[in-house]
Amino acid sequence: MSRRRYQLAFLALGWLLLLGILVQRGVDGALGRTFATVRNDVVSFGQSLSDREAEARQRVQSHSRKEDVARAYPTLTAAVLRNPSRVLYGAYDGALPDSFSGITALESRVGEPFAIISIYQAWGDRPDEADFPLRAASTIDRLGSIPMITWEPWVKDFDDDLRPNLPKSAEREYASLAAIARGDYDFYVTRWATSAAQYRKPVYLRFAHEMNDPYRYPWGPQNGNRPDDFIAAWKHVHLIFQKMNATNVLWVWSPHISMPWFEYYYPGDEWVDWIGTGVLNYGDVAPWSRWWTFHQIVEKAYPALLKLRKPIMVTEFGTVTSGGDAAQWYEQAFRDMHEKYGAIRSVVFFNQTHDVTLSATPLNWSPMQEGRAMRAVASAMQPPSHLAKR
Amino acid sequence: MMWSDDELFRHRRAAPVSTASRVLLGVLIFLGLQSVVLFAVWWFRAEHVSNRLLFVLLSTAVWYGVGRILVGWYNFFHLEQPPAKNAPDGLSVAIFTTASPGEPYEMFVRTLDAARGIAYPHTTYLLDDTRDSRFAALAREKGAVHLELIGFPGAKAGKINAALQRTSEEFILVLDPDHIPLPNFFHSVLGHFDDPRIGFVQVAQAYYNQPRSFVARAAAEQTYAFYGPIMQGMHGSGTTVAIGANCTFRRSALESIGGHGIGLAEDLVTAIRLHAAGWESVYVPEILARGLVPEDLGSFVKQQLKWSRGVYDVLFREYPRAFRRLTFHQKLAYFMIGTYYLVGLTTPIYLLIPALYLWTGVQPAAMFISEYLQHALPVGFFGVLIYRYAQRWLCDPPRERGWHWRGMLLKVGCWSVYLKGLVLALLGVAVPYIPTAKSRQSGNFWRLAAVPLTITITSLATLAAVLVRRFYLMSEAEVRITTEVAAGMVGFLMINVVFMSGRLYAAWKDRTR
Numbered sequence: 065m066s067r068r069r070y071q072l073a074f075l076a077l078g079w080l081l082l083l084g085i086l087v088q089r090g091v092d093g094a095l096g097r098t099f100a101t102v103r104n105d106v107v108s109f110g111q112s113l114s115d116r117e118a119e120a121r122q123r124v125q126s127h128s129r130k131e132d133v134a135r136a137y138p139t140l141t142a143a144v145l146r147n148p149s150r151v152l153y154g155a156y157d158g159a160l161p162d163s164f165s166g167i168t169a170l171e172s173r174v175g176e177p178f179a180i181i182s183i184y185q186a187w188g189d190r191p192d193e194a195d196f197p198l199r200a201a202s203t204i205d206r207l208g209s210i211p212m213i214t215w216e217p218w219v220k221d222f223d224d225d226l227r228p229n230l231p232k233s234a235e236r237e238y239a240s241l242a243a244i245a246r247g248d249y250d251f252y253v254t255r256w257a258t259s260a261a262q263y264r265k266p267v268y269l270r271f272a273h274e275m276n277d278p279y280r281y282p283w284g285p286q287n288g289n290r291p292d293d294f295i296a297a298w299k300h301v302h303l304i305f306q307k308m309n310a311t312n313v314l315w316v317w318s319p320h321i322s323m324p325w326f327e328y329y330y331p332g333d334e335w336v337d338w339i340g341t342g343v344l345n346y347g348d349v350a351p352w353s354r355w356w357t358f359h360q361i362v363e364k365a366y367p368a369l370l371k372l373r374k375p376i377m378v379t380e381f382g383t384v385t386s387g388g389d390a391a392q393w394y395e396q397a398f399r400d401m402h403e404k405y406g407a408i409r410s411v412v413f414f415n416q417t418h419d420v421t422l423s424a425t426p427l428n429w430s431p432m433q434e435g436r437a438m439r440a441v442a443s444a445m446q447p448p449s450h451l452a453k454r
Numbered sequence: 455m456m457w458s459d460d461e462l463f464r465h466r467r468a469a470p471v472s473t474a475s476r477v478l479l480g481v482l483i484f485l486g487l488q489s490v491v492l493f494a495v496w497w498f499r500a501e502h503v504s505n506r507l508l509f510v511l512l513s514t515a516v517w518y519g520v521g522r523i524l525v526g527w528y529n530f531f532h533l534e535q536p537p538a539k540n541a542p543d544g545l546s547v548a549i550f551t552t553a554s555p556g557e558p559y560e561m562f563v564r565t566l567d568a569a570r571g572i573a574y575p576h577t578t579y580l581l582d583d584t585r586d587s588r589f590a591a592l593a594r595e596k597g598a599v600h601l602e603l604i605g606f607p608g609a610k611a612g613k614i615n616a617a618l619q620r621t622s623e624e625f626i627l628v629l630d631p632d633h634i635p636l637p638n639f640f641h642s643v644l645g646h647f648d649d650p651r652i653g654f655v656q657v658a659q660a661y662y663n664q665p666r667s668f669v670a671r672a673a674a675e676q677t678y679a680f681y682g683p684i685m686q687g688m689h690g691s692g693t694t695v696a697i698g699a700n701c702t703f704r705r706s707a708l709e710s711i712g713g714h715g716i717g718l719a720e721d722l723v724t725a726i727r728l729h730a731a732g733w734e735s736v737y738v739p740e741i742l743a744r745g746l747v748p749e750d751l752g753s754f755v756k757q758q759l760k761w762s763r764g765v766y767d768v769l770f771r772e773y774p775r776a777f778r779r780l781t782f783h784q785k786l787a788y789f790m791i792g793t794y795y796l797v798g799l800t801t802p803i804y805l806l807i808p809a810l811y812l813w814t815g816v817q818p819a820a821m822f823i824s825e826y827l828q829h830a831l832p833v834g835f836f837g838v839l840i841y842r843y844a845q846r847w848l849c850d851p852p853r854e855r856g857w858h859w860r861g862m863l864l865k866v867g868c869w870s871v872y873l874k875g876l877v878l879a880l881l882g883v884a885v886p887y888i889p890t891a892k893s894r895q896s897g898n899f900w901r902l903a904a905v906p907l908t909i910t911i912t913s914l915a916t917l918a919a920v921l922v923r924r925f926y927l928m929s930e931a932e933v934r935i936t937t938e939v940a941a942g943m944v945g946f947l948m949i950n951v952v953f954m955s956g957r958l959y960a961a962w963k964d965r966t967r
Contacts, residue, residue, distance in 0.1 A: 069534070069690070072476065083481070106828065114937035121925050121933065129930050162820075164931035191825070192501070199822070203934050 104198060104262060111202045118206070129177055133208030136176045145210060145266050145314060146337055147375055147409070151401075153445065154180025154212065154412035156380070158419075161200040164207075170415050170430070173438050174445055180268065182212040182379070182412050187252060188221025196259035205265050212268035212316070212379070212412065217244060217283050217297075222252070237282040241272070241289040245296035253304050261310035270340055270379060271301060273318035276326045291328040298331040316340040318379055321365035330372060339369055342380035343397075344414060347387030349423060355388035358397030362405060370407055377410035382429035383437075391436035398444035457853065462662045465636055468682060468739035468847045471533055475846065482843060483527045486836030490520060496829040501820065508818030512807055515800035518793075523837045525790045530683055530844045532783075534690030536736050539645025547576040547640060548623035551631050552610045554889050555584050561892055562589065565631050566596035568743075574640035577623060581613040608716035608887070611724075615713035623705065628714075628721075630699035632892055633745035634662070643702050646736040653707035653733025654725070656685070658849045659698040662744040667894060668860060669960045670749045673757075675861030677747075679841065682739065682848035689737035693787035696725040696735070700743050707733045715772075718764025718885060722791065723772055729784050730776035741849050746892055751902050751960040753891040754864070755871050762795040762875030763885045769793070770879060797865060798872025801953075805909060808946040811939070812920050822938060863956025870905045899965035906954035906961070913951045917944060 122128060133140075137150065145152075155178045157166035171177050181204045186193050197213065204211040219236045230236060230248065243249065260267065275294045278286040283294075298317075305313055318340035319326035330336070343361050346353035369376055383393045401408050417433070418426040431441045497516070503509045549569050553562060562580070569578040578598035582589045585604065593600035601620060606612025614628060625647060629635060643655045658681040664674035677698075688694050696703075701721060708714055708724070711731050715723030725735070748754040769792030777785060811817045848854040878885060900907075920940065924933050 069532075072473070073480070073531075077484075079481075083484070110822075110938040110941075113941055114934055117924070117933065117937055117941075118930070121930070124925050125930075127930070161935070164929070164935045168929045168931050190501070191499070199938075207931050207934055 104259070107198050107202065110199070111206065114203070114206065128208075130206070130208030132177045133179065137179045140179060140210060140266075142266050142312075145268075151408070152179040152210075152377075152410040154178045154182055154209075154410065155415050156182035156184075156412060158416045161197070161203075166415055166417075166430075170413065170432060173432060174442050176445070177208065178413075179209055180212050180410065180412055181207075181209045182214065184214045184216065186216045186218040186221055187249070188218060189223040189226055190221065193221060194255075196256050196263060198259055198263060201263055201265070201267060210266055210268065212270060214270040214273055214318075214379070216281065217241075217249075217272050219243070219249065220282070222249075237287050239288045239293065241275075241283055241293040241297040245293060245300045247300065250304065253301055254308065257305045257308040257310045260305065260313055261308050264312055266312050266314060268316050268338070268377075269313045270316040270318045271298065273340065273379070274320040274323075274342070276329050277320040277323045280320070291325070294329050295331045299335060302331075302335050314338060316377060316379065317374075318342075321369070322361065326365070327368050333372070333374075336372075336374060338377050338410075339372060339374045340377040340379040341365075341369075342414070343378045344380055344429065345383035345388075345393060346422075346427075347384040349384055349386055349425075349427060357393060357400075359400045359404065362400075366405060366407075374407075375409040376405070376407045377412065378408060379412050380414040380429075381411050382414040382416075382431065384427055384429065385434055385437070390431070390434050391440040394431060394437055395440045395444060398441075456665050457662075459662075461853075462744055463634065463636060464741075465638055465642075466741040466850045467538075467642075468535065468658075468686065468849050469851075471535060471686075471847065476533070479530060479533070479840070479843060482836065482840050483531055486523075486527060486833070486840055489832035489836050490524065493520070493829045493833050496825070504817050504820040508807065508810070508816065511803045512818040515803040518796060518800045520833060522794075523833070526679075526684065526837075526844075527840060528786075529687030529691075530840065532687040532690035533683055533844075533847065535686055535739055536646060536689060538642070539648065541574060541641050541644035542648065545574075545625055545644055545647070546623045547574060547625045547627070547644065548621055549576055549578040549627045549629050549635075550581055550614055550617055551578065551629040552581040552613050553584050553589055553631060555586075557584070557631060557889055558892055559586070559588055559592070561632055562592055563596075564634055565629070566592060566598050568634040568636075569629065570597050571637050572635055572639050573637045574644065576627075576640065577621075579617055579621065581610075581617050583613065608720060611714040611716040611720045618705070618708065618713060625702055626705060626708070627700065627702045629743070630745055633699050633743040635700070635743040636741075639742045640702075642738055642740050642742055646738070647704060649734070651732075651734045652704065652736055653728045653731075654696050654701050654703045655736045655738060656694055656696050656701045657738045657740055657742045658682075658685070659700065660741045660744045660850065661747040663746050663749060667749045668956075668963055669751050669754050669864065670747050672860035672864040672956065672960070673747045673754055675856070675858040676865060678848055678854040678858065678861075679844070682854065683844040685737045686739050686847055688787055689735075689739075691783035691787065692734060692781060693729075693784050694735040694737040695787070695791065696721040696728075699745060704733075707731075717767050718760045718887060719768055720764075722765065722768050726768060726772045726776050726780075726788055729781075730779040732779070739847070739849055746890075748890055749894040750891070750896065750964040751957065752895050752897040752964065754960075755868060755902075756888065757890045758868055758871050759875050759878075760885055760887065760890075762798065762872045763878050765792060765795055766876055766879035795872040795875060798869045798874075798876055801866055801869035802873070804946070805950050808943040808950070809912065809916055811943045812916050812947065817939065817943075826942070860956060863953060864960065866953040867906055867955075867957030867960075894964070896964050896966040897961075899961055902961035902964060903958055906958040909954045910951050910958065913947050916947060920944060 137152070155167055155170055159166040160183055167178065167181065183197065183200055185197055188194070201211045217240060219240045220233045222230060224233050272283050272294065274280050275283055276285065278284050283289055302315065314337040315335065316338040317330065317336040319329055321341045343358055345356050345361065347355050383390050413431065414429040417428045417430050419429055420426050431437050497513070551565060551569065566578065566580070580589065580593040580598050580600050581603050582600060583604045590600045601617055603613040603616045606616050610628065625644065643657060646652055646655045659677060660681070661674050664670045685694065698721070707728055711727040714720060715727055717723045748757050768788070773788050773792055780788065807818055845851065845855050924940065
């Protein structure tokens with residue numbers, strides 16, 4: 065009686081294993097697609113729920129952020145986003161994407177909402193990396209702003225078990241850009257591009273930023289990534305986006321302008337919509353840094369950037385307070401932008417109060433940390449005095 | 455709906471287990487296990503932990519629930535039915551039925567009549583401590599032996615043990631006085647004692663009064679699967695317990711453990727001791743008697759308190775003592791039974807978590823509700839599918855098949871009762887044994903509804919506060935970014951309200967007018 069049961073169980077197990085393998089291998093693709101559509105459906109359900117709630121809220125609240133953005137930036141069409149007549153202000157905040165409170169606080173100090181909200185996403189298999197951040201992008205869109213995604217190819221984040229065709233995690237970082245250009249990561253880029261296309265709304269994409277800095281990211285030259293590799297990777301990724309119809313993506317080529325030879329990394333006019341660069345003054349917090357003004361940081365590279373005839377975005381903008389006068393720094397920065405650097409058409413604040421990427425003690429880049437600095441920023445941003453018109 | 459006596463009091467046996475249905479069941483269980491594994495892999499991601507303590511609490515509650523589903527599958531997997539065996543002639547057989555003060559006289563008329571009607575030759579004993587002379591007369595009239603047994607401890611057990619001293623039959627059916635046995639009762643049971651290792655034979659427990667009220671239906675629904683596929687699975691794994699009513703014991707088995715066990719879950723105590731002593735047991739998936747189930751909330755709550763307190767006693771006292779002598783499957787089975795009422799501990803966690811988030815913003819897990827549903831729904835789907843599929847092995851499918859939502863509502867709704875049972879067991883506070891009321895009682899609505907009403911009102915107040923906060927106090931961006939989480943938590947809050955509705959409704963129906 066009992067023996068028969070176990071015989072049966074083993075027989076069944078054999079079939080079930082076969083079934084399991086079928087599920088794993090054969091049905092995997094179809095299931096993956098189904099799950100992707102279901103996931104997007106769920107996200108859009110969440111968003112429509114959010115819309116319903118916002119509608120209900122509208123009945124008791126006169127004010128909506130979307131309208132505020134529209135008041136500050138009357139037209140944010142795709143064409144305008146490629147070449148705005150008014151400087152587009154934006155911000156990144158450390159609390160994103162879980163909380164919007166930092167952005168809201170900064171906006172209330174500045175007196176107007178930001179056109180661009182910047183978020184970061186690494187490549188990889190973790191759930192917050194695996195696909196285009198549809199939920200965050202949709203929320204930003206519904207709040208009236210344009211998302212900018214800094215898209216970092218941390219290729220070692222792909223799961224060794226899930227990706228048997230890739231080299232082991234530790235061996236992936238050397239010459240990773242050439243591997244991307246070769247198509248090794250097409251499985252990821254294609255899915256991401258498909259979702260980005262489904263998002264449909266304009267989105268700034270800042271892929272593999274600071275690629276010319278040998279001290280920073282794994283896709284830098286220290287890992288055997290040559291300029292040609294970067295350009296090939298950029299074009300390869302770009303072509304996949306084109307193939308997937310993700311024409312809503314605006315490409316922000318973003319070198320480190322304080323590091324040499326960045327010009328050699330330029331993929332070409334038809335591959336780039338914007339030039340982006342961080343302008344962060346580290347003051348005296350690091351042995352290699354001293355108090356540099358905005359002008360001192362930008363001046364040397366600017367003529368080369370100007371030659372590319374693309375709008376320029378300061379993708380990370382801010383100063384620490386240690387080593388100088390932050391209020392004065394901001395004031396002068398806005399004045400310089402207005403007077404000397406007319407090609408800068410967008411400034412994105414780096415409103416990060418706990419930055420530990422480069423130092424053991426967290427750095428605070430928020431203009432809100434000092435009342436005087438904040439007031440300097442707010443008055444500089446008040447239209448029309450310092451707003452460059454083209 | 456009402457059923458005729460003819461339909462109810464008819465011998466029924468669970469449908470046989472065909473190979474095809476067993477294979478299909480196996481496939482369903484495999485797919486279900488796969489969904490559980492996928493759910494687990496997703497659930498226990500480090501980045502899901504938001505508040506460590508709350509995450510542990512929530513995980514306990516969620517995985518206790520999934521664990522109960524797995525327990526069901528484990529039992530279904532072992533499904534086995536004993537072959538029908540004819541009762542040999544010439545066995546000496548007794549029926550013990552007990553009468554306690556407060557039990558209605560009329561009930562015994564019907565029970566003793568039916569006991570006399572059992573075809574196999576036997577002696578019926580009425581174990582009586584009512585001090586009511588009518589009972590002795592009734593016993594004489596119905597051909598039963600009247601034993602006046604006053605002042606013995608325990609519910610029935612004291613009297614049963616005293617009666618064992620005064621009788622000599624080899625096989626003893628302990629018949630609950632509210633149960634009306636069918637004439638062929640012993641024909642289905644006694645044949646299984648041909649194996650000398652068999653210590654007791656349990657039959658299905660069924661009812662005839664479940665259509666009479668919401669509570670009766672709910673209480674009955676809670677038992678259908680147990681006396682159907684689950685006990686058949688326990689038979690398959692050699693873990694059939696004596697439970698509920700109508701268990702037939704071998705005298706030498708009872709004597710080997712010093713008589714029937716005493717406690718609030720006496721039958722379970724007896725079963726675990728018999729198993730520990732090496733006796734085996736048989737489950738006969740047949741309806742051979744029908745009895746009463748509590749019809750009103752007050753009686754149901756008292757019964758559930760007794761049961762949970764008794765089951766915890768078995769878990770805390772008997773289980774550790776018997777542990778080493780139990781088989782592997784028995785160790786599992788008694789642990790699973792012993793933890794059945796832990797819903798009293800996990801429900802308050804479910805009640806706490808949405809309220810805590812909506813009032814303070816603290817949440818146990820950083821999960822998107824959509825992703826949660828994406829992973830949890832397959833588990834629920836297979837849970838329900840397998841539950842429904844296994845219903846083909848209910849003892850009386852036309853009357854027992856269904857979604858059993860009433861039973862579920864009342865079980866979760868009575869969490870406070872089970873929690874009380876646990877606390878009393880931990881503190882060692884005794885719950886007096888009073889036989890469950892045999893007719894419908896009424897009670898004060900506010901007393902009956904205190905727990906579910908408080909939870910419902912608190913939840914609605916929370917909902918109102920959330921709306922005010924999100925519409926008037928929070929910034930739009932913050933509202934936008936938290937819609938999914940807040941909606942999910944409000945959803946859980948409302949699920950709690952729904953789960954309390956059964957007990958609330960029952961309290962309303964059973965209020966004193």
